[in-house]
Amino acid sequence: MTDLSITAANVIAGANTPTDGGIAGETITAGQQIYRSSVTNKIMKADSNSATVEARRAIGTALNGAALDQPVDFQKDGDITIGATLTPGVAYYLSDTPGGICPVADVGAGEYVCLVGLAKSASVLSLDYQFPGVSN
Template identity: 75%
Template sequence: MADLVITPANVVAGTNAGTDSASAGEVIAAGDQIYLNSTTKKLMLADSNSATAEARKAIGTALNGGALNQPIKYQKSGDITPGAALTPGAAYYLSDAPGKICPAADVGAGEYVCLIGLAKSASVLTLDYQFPGVAN
């Protein structure tokens, strides 16, 4: 399998979405998984095998794209249409490709496990960020 192929224009928050916003610390696209850099207080792309511990813990899905210092609204909880085809009932995790989402089978050895959520249907993901701080 491979990372989800997300169409940024199709990323839509559900009616039960818990959201927040901050400035981008780098180029971010709608659908990217992000974390908040504790030093700069800016959003960056999360990455399951990053050398930086805080980058391994995604906190949300970007709902819009932006360049450095532009505002990014992101979803922390609730249902989201991620703009990708999902397998109903499947769990999805942070990928080792910065900002991306992958199925459980693609979380490789040595990568840190960060659950993004469970597929409610073929098009809706229920976000449930969980980061136990352990490598696969």
Template identity: 70%
Template structure:
């Protein structure tokens, strides 16, 4: 699977961003896909082949780096400059690398399908988190 190579310092929320603030449940890097753990009340790295449906369902993108129990700003919707080279019009999905994002063509067998968003330019992703609950 080929994940986006994200430059954390280049991740920037768009003017239409839907944001939230929470606590990191592990080390997070800006640009990583994350989910909110109901059991710990913390943000964790999402993973398309994780053991639980909760962890397979990305809900936001980390906007800053944070270590365990540190505050993290997250983006749940709107446009984001993701800090990576995108192909306009391509759908991007949660990958099987914790926090990773990949193009639709790289979603592999056995992975649960979870849309992150659509590229509106070579650098901007329109976030649209959708979890299918279906594995390929």
């Protein structure tokens, strides 16, 4: 699977977009896909082939880096400058690399499908999280 190569320093929240925050349950880098653990209530990296069902459902994109037990903000919807080169019009999904994003063509067999968003331009991703709970 070919994940986007995200430059964390170039991840920028869109104007007037919904954000949220929490405490990191592991080291997180800006641009990674995250979920909130129901056990610890901490922010963790989402993963499309995790054994944990809730980890397969990304809820946002980290806007800053955070070490364990440090605050992390994330964007849940709207446009985001993702810090990577995108192909306009392509759908991007949660990958099997914890926190990663990949184009739809790279979602492998047996991975759970979680849409992250659609590329509006070569740098802007329109976030639209959708998790039907089915594997590819």
